[in-house]
Amino acid sequence: MNENYPIIEFLGIRFNVTNCLSGLLAAILVFILVFILSRKVEMRPGKAQNFLEWIIDFTNGIVKSAMPGDEGRPFYLYAFVVFLFIFMSNQIGLLLQVTIGGHPIIKSPTASPIVTMAMALMTILLSHYYGVKKMGIGGYLKDYIRPVGFLLPINLIEEFTNFLTLSLRLYGNIFAGEVLLVLLGKLAASMGLITYVGVLPIVMIWQGFSVFIGSIQAYVFTTLSMVYISRKMEEE
Amino acid sequence: MAKYLVLGEQASALGDFLFFLIAFIILTLLVKRFAWGPVMKMMDARSAKITGDLDYANDERQRAEKLASEKEDALKNSRAEALQIVATAKENGENQKKALLDEAHANAEAVRQKAKEDAKKAKEDAMNEVRGDVTDLSVSIASKLIQKELSASDQESLVDSYIKELSTDETK
Numbered sequence: 001m002n003e004n005y006p007i008i009e010f011l012g013i014r015f016n017v018t019n020c021l022s023g024l025l026a027a028i029l030v031f032i033l034v035f036i037l038s039r040k041v042e043m044r045p046g047k048a049q050n051f052l053e054w055i056i057d058f059t060n061g062i063v064k065s066a067m068p069g070d071e072g073r074p075f076y077l078y079a080f081v082v083f084l085f086i087f088m089s090n091q092i093g094l095l096l097q098v099t100i101g102g103h104p105i106i107k108s109p110t111a112s113p114i115v116t117m118a119m120a121l122m123t124i125l126l127s128h129y130y131g132v133k134k135m136g137i138g139g140y141l142k143d144y145i146r147p148v149g150f151l152l153p154i155n156l157i158e159e160f161t162n163f164l165t166l167s168l169r170l171y172g173n174i175f176a177g178e179v180l181l182v183l184l185g186k187l188a189a190s191m192g193l194i195t196y197v198g199v200l201p202i203v204m205i206w207q208g209f210s211v212f213i214g215s216i217q218a219y220v221f222t223t224l225s226m227v228y229i230s231r232k233m234e235e236e
Numbered sequence: 237m238a239k240y241l242v243l244g245e246q247a248s249a250l251g252d253f254l255f256f257l258i259a260f261i262i263l264t265l266l267v268k269r270f271a272w273g274p275v276m277k278m279m280d281a282r283s284a285k286i287t288g289d290l291d292y293a294n295d296e297r298q299r300a301e302k303l304a305s306e307k308e309d310a311l312k313n314s315r316a317e318a319l320q321i322v323a324t325a326k327e328n329g330e331n332q333k334k335a336l337l338d339e340a341h342a343n344a345e346a347v348r349q350k351a352k353e354d355a356k357k358a359k360e361d362a363m364n365e366v367r368g369d370v371t372d373l374s375v376s377i378a379s380k381l382i383q384k385e386l387s388a389s390d391q392e393s394l395v396d397s398y399i400k401e402l403s404t405d406e407t408k
Contacts, residue, residue: 015251023256027263034271041274043282052275077272081264109256118256 022109025096026089034084059083059222066226071134071233075226078126083222086110086119086170090214093178094207110217111175113168120167123225124159131232143232166224173217177210371395 037052045053059080063072093108109115132140144155184206188199375391 015255019252020255023259027259031263031266031270034267038271038275041278043278043285045278049275049278052271053279056272056275056279076276077264077268080272081260081267084267085260085263112252114252115256118253119260121253122257122260 016112016114018104018107019109019112019115022092022106023089023115025106026085026092026109029092030081030084030088033088055084056080062219062222063226066223066230067233072226072230074130075126075229079222079226082119082123082225083218086221087215087218089115090174090218091211093174094181094210094214108174108178110170111178113171113175116167116171117163119170119221120163123166123228124163126225127229127232130229134233140232162228166221166228170217170221173213177206177213180206181210367395367399370399 034052037048039048040046041049056076060076062083063075063079066072067075089108089110091108092106093111096106110119128140131143135143145152146155181203184199184203188196188203371392374395375388378391
C-alpha cells in the first residue's frame with residue numbers, strides 16, 4: 001500500500017488530500033445516485049423510484065430492528081445516508097485506484113482508520129446526545145452503573161470499545177481488501193503478459209468478494225450504529 | 237505500514253475528521269432536500285391512501301351487507317303481510333257469511349214464531365166467537381124449545397160447561 005499521501009495545510013489544519021478527495025467523490029456519487037433516482041416522484045412509482053424506495057425500506061428495516069417503535073423515526077435518514085455513503089466508499093477503491101506522481105489520489109476512503117473513526121464518532125456522539133435527550137442527564141448517568149455499581153469501569157471502557165470496534169472493523173475489512181488488490185496488481189505486473197493473464201481471474205474473484213464485503217460492512221456498520229443508539233435510549 | 241497504523245503518527249487526523257464530518261452533514265442535508273424528503277412524503281401519502289382505500293372498501297362492504305339484509309327483511313315482511321291479508325280477508329268473509337246465515341235464521345224463526353202466534357190467536361178468536369155464538373144460539377134454541385126463559389147467566393154457565401167438556405174431549 002502506498003503511504004505517500006499528499007498533505008496540504010489550510011488554516012493551520014492539515015488535510016489528507018487522498019482521503020478528502022475520495023470522500024468527496026463518494027459523497028458526490030451518493031448524491032448523484034439518489035438525485036437521479038428521485039426525479040419523478042409519483043404515487044405509482046416508476047422503476048427508479050421503486051429502487052430508491054427499496055433502499056429506503058431496507059435501511060428503515062435496519063433501524064426498526066433496533067428501535068421498533070416511533071422513537072426510531074429520527075434515525076431513518078441517518079441510517080439511509082450512512083449506509084449509502086459507506087457502501088459507496090467501500091466500492092470506490094475497487095473500481096478506482098488513481099495514483100499521480102507516486103501519490104495515491106483516489107482510493108476507498110474507508111480504508112483509512114481516520115475516516116472510519118470519523119463515522120463511528122458521529123454515531124457515538126449521536127447515541128450520547130439522544131441518550132441524554134430521552135432519559136435526562138440523571139437517567140443517562142445512571143446507565144453507567146447498571147446493572148450494579150461496581151461495573152462502572154467496565155461500562156466506561158465499553159463506550160471506547162464500542163467506538164473502536166465500530167470503526168476498526170470497517171477499516172480492517174476494506175483496508176485488507178485494498179492491500180490484497182494492490183499486491184495482486186503488483187504480481188500481475190511483475191512478469192509481463194503471463195502473470196497478467198494468470199492473475200486476472202484471481203483479481204476478478206477478489207474484486208467480486210470485496211464488493212460483497214463492502215456491502216456487508218456497510219450493513220454491519222449501520223446496524224451496529226442503530227444498536228448503540230437504541231441501547232442509550234432504552235429504558236430499563 | 238506499522239507507522240501508519242499508529243493513529244497519532246498521521247498528521248492529518250483532525251483535518252480529515254472535520255472534512256468528513258462536514259461532508260457527511262452537507263450530504264445528508266442535500267439528500268434530505270432533493271431525494272429523501274419528496275420520496276418519504278410520497279411513501280407516507282401512499283400508505284395513507286392505501287389505509288384510506290381499505291377503510292373505504294370496508295365501509296362500503298358493510299353498507300352493502302346491511303342493505304342486502306334490509307331488503308331480505310323487507311321481502312320476508314311483505315310475504316308475511318300478504319299471508320296475513322289473505323287470512324284476514326278469509327276470516328272476514330267467514331264472519332260475514334256466518335252473520336248473514338244467523339240473520340236469516342233469526343228472520344225465519346221470527347216469521348215462523350209470528351205465524352204460529354197468529355194462528356194461535358186466530359184459533360182463540362174463532363173459539364171465542366164460536367163460544368159466544370153457541371151461547372146465543374143455544375139460548376134462543378132452548379127458549380124456543382121449552383119456551384121457558386132461562387136466565388142468561390145460568391145459560392152461559394151451562395154452555396161453558398159444555399164447551400169445557402168439548403175442549404177436554406178435543407185434547408184427549
